[in-house]
Amino acid sequence: MGRNIFNQPPKEDQAAAPSPAPSKPVKFGGSVGGLRDSLREITANSIRDIDPEFIDVDGLRDRLAVDDDGIEDLAESIRKHGQQVPIMVRPSELPERFRVVYGRRRLAAIRRVGGPVKAIVRTLDDDASLIAQGQENNLRLDPSFIEKALFIKEMQDADYKPAVIQDALGLTRQGVSNHRVVIEQLPEELIRLIGPAHGIGRRQWGDLAALSGKVSLLGIAQEALASLPPDTSSVDRFQAVYDACLRATKGSPNRTASGSKTILKDSTGSPLGTISSDPRSLAIKIDRKGNEEFSHWLEEHAEAQIQALFKQWQDESRRQA
Template structure:
């Protein structure tokens, strides 16, 4: 009986009149030394391998944003869990800012679906710091076949921007430095609003995204405006087609320049990349020769006045 009471004490938080029962973190033993500490550690190890049920209202987000189409097929997932139940547990950690709450490491869509169904979330709980959290999240992502190239590239960019070293990014995504560098090259040269407008693009691989990044460097067009289509892949193709088309030449704009009496002395024709100034020598009365002689001086004075 005494041994049973000891084990019961290890599993429950102490109660007082003033303090309600506190949540015992699934991965934290209450005792760490001596015989009781050894038993407590063993119980904690068992808990780390056990699945618990958590109210989805107690689960907060954490880590990096991995999916681009967070709402895509969520309704289908809700229907699947409603019919077959939650088959795979999510991974949570105790919320470091609130002892009564958790943060999701991976399994966000399952948590969202179960919240819609008002069903408890089957979860494993680990005590992880922020670095361990993103590594665990990245390793889970790299093992998922449905996470696309651009989603992994965007995840790598977030890790890099968050201050994580390249070797940590490699470890999180199970990739070598060369592949990570190519991913970051795409993510850095493709504006995030355009990535979000296109979406996950499950049918588009690394080479196509690299080609798009090359096109973006040569173009001044708004890729987001081109991202039109029913599916993410079609939006990608629409952007590629739009950026590949040569820009239509603008009709030249012609402006007539007149003197104080209203007499036309010159015309200025503006095109895509040049302006042609044509002076009527008869009406200019020598201004054409003067302009040629002083053009360098005029340009120098203009640069001085503009600070160029």
């Protein structure tokens, strides 16, 4: 999981960490480049060895699962090569204790290995802590669409301001809205049954969400997944659930000859246009009436945007290969 090699962590009897000196709470901006610079500066000046028993794991979840196999693989790598990337913690309200900001998987792995954890100690307020957590994970872990959507829901439920949510994930207001529209239609238990499904994007999750008004997604998913091997990938689990739900609505896992149509809406719920698909083509139509300026902008930038989306799809496909 790590890429920058540090020295082998010292033995456990060297793990005691002094309380951090008071410092002003740090505010992270929305710039990813600025975050990289900030993290480099912090890393160079503030790495400490801390006993994991003094670190509390709390805060919002940014990943769907911390699987045992993945943690054991990471623990084995740390046994061989040492901890390669520090975690970040902030002082707790309790004396001599810390709260994890990011690096929950590394912390879990080091607890299996034993000994201290290398950690960046910073005094952060709740907003800055959340932004650091979200942006660091975006840089290193590339969360899937549905993981980001769940993280957004948790942040909204916790009453974080829209600007903080956008900065945490590097999204625009429209990007946050796109995630929220999908997550509001899907049972959380269904999502956790499927898993992160890296490579399954907004359109595919949106297609599944669109079936929620026609069939019981959770019941069908539980039945469909019960017959799959335990090690089935989350991408295949998604496809199995989608096919089963589609069969329940149309009698076949394939789209009918007439295809399907999805209404596009903006963040206020006003219609933008439609996405129509059939076995032969996919068409995006923007309603010029009421969206004249956007339609002109899209007409001018469509080629570049589609090329960027195609490259993103290629990158995600290679990561899944």
